Amino acid sequence: MxxxxxxxxxxxxxxxxxxxxxxxxxxxxxxxxxxxxxxxxxxxxxxxxxxxxxxxxxxxxxxxxxxxxxxxxxxxxxxxxxxxxxxxxxxxxxxxxxVLWEHLADATHEESTLSVTYVAFITLATMIAACGVVLDNAILIVGAMAVGPEFGPLAGLSTALVQRAPRLALRSLIALVAGFAIAMAVTVGFSLFMDWLDLFHKSDLSADRPNTGFVYAPDEFSFIVAVLAGIAGTLSLTSAKSGLLVGVAISVTTVPAAANAAVALSYGDTKQTWGSTEQLLLNLLGIVLAGTLTLLAQKWLWARQRERTAKASGV
Missing domain, CATH: 3.30.70 (Alpha-Beta Plaits)
Incomplete structure (x- = not known):
């Protein structure tokens, strides 16, 4: 109620x-x-x-x-x-x-604003993920995924496409692009600083990493998982089950991919930089596409439900 x-x-x-x-x-x-x-x-x-x-x-x-x-x-x-x-x-x-469209628009408006808090969270998440990829530590990768706030602007972009709200779309796109750009730039500096402290080593990045190597090796499953996560995340927002968003966050590799790209860039490893960037873009595309189609499906199904109810009541 x-x-x-x-x-x-x-x-x-x-x-x-x-x-x-x-x-x-x-x-x-x-x-x-x-x-x-x-x-x-x-x-x-x-x-x-x-x-x-x-x-x-x-x-x-x-x-x-x-x-x-x-x-x-x-x-x-x-x-x-x-x-x-x-x-x-x-x-x-x-x-x-x-689906409460007004509530969804209001919630995504707040979550997709480029604020100091948003930039801080996505930067910290990327730095945590950087430690995870260098140490090949899956726990740090999962933690970084959970901290990352990037699903907010992704949901905002999907909502804007369905509701035809260009201002929300622009705001979400700015938050997404600027947020990742700032986070990756800071992480490059963080990687160089950690290397200066002799805590990061280029050999760690080029070594065999069975737990985190997937972040720079995109394949068909990368897109499939992103689509499934986008559907789950959108449903969690529209059904007010926001607690499920944590589960969605740790199922996609947006932040870890950005972190690996930043660390690889600091060492001049163009192959891993490009592979991680491709992984990042593939995940972002899959989530936005899935979120948009999910909202369109919900809108259509709810309209049909109203039509059936109106006919049954003789309206």
Missing amino acids: LHLRLITPTHRTDDVVRLIEKTTGATHLVVLPGAARNPSGDVVLCDVAREAGDELIGALRQLDLDETGSIAVENIDLSLSKRADKAQEEAPGEGADA
Whole structure:
């Protein structure tokens, strides 16, 4: 269930109330006349089944409530109410399958912004991965994958392509390209510093590395795994199961490939630099492609679900 807290101009309150009352899956409607001060107006509260949330939020935006008032949405972890149970039963589809497009756009907007925190995380992840590839340590590679924040802009790019949002696409692309460029540049300097300390050696990079050699040797499985990870990551975002993102993060080799490219570049090893770069681009392409197709499939399936529900109800 979702909880909506709305601030409505007084002249719009009746329209908002009627809209909520007509929405299948909405319940627990509360109206507080004149309770809002900034902006001034009425406060309307209600709960709605997740599967009906996107349609209701879209209708509220058509009433310009996001411009003249406010729309705040929260997840309800526990609701002990027969009315809530009935609302969820009446709402079409399953809550786990529902996509809240406004929430997805907002979440990817935040995650795909080129911020100091984002650059710090992707740089630290790349430096950790650099240690992993030199030491041939799979644990460090997995740790670097989990720390890397690159799935945010990748999901933002997929969302932008589906929603036709050029500003989000540009923001995500800048975060992705600039983030990896800065992280790799810093890691080149880090590698040279570690070599000066006699902790990194060129012989370690050229030696047989059974645990991490895959990061500069892309093959068919590189793309296949990236596609599967892109599907899983997108589903985890749209179904609000964000905890699965950690599992997605450690299944693709974006950050380790960038790290190996940086270390190889610091030693002038063009073969490994190019192989790692190819691995990186292949993974990025696979994730974006899979994410975009997954969102398109979800959009189509949910539209079909609404059509079937409308026909069944005689609308």
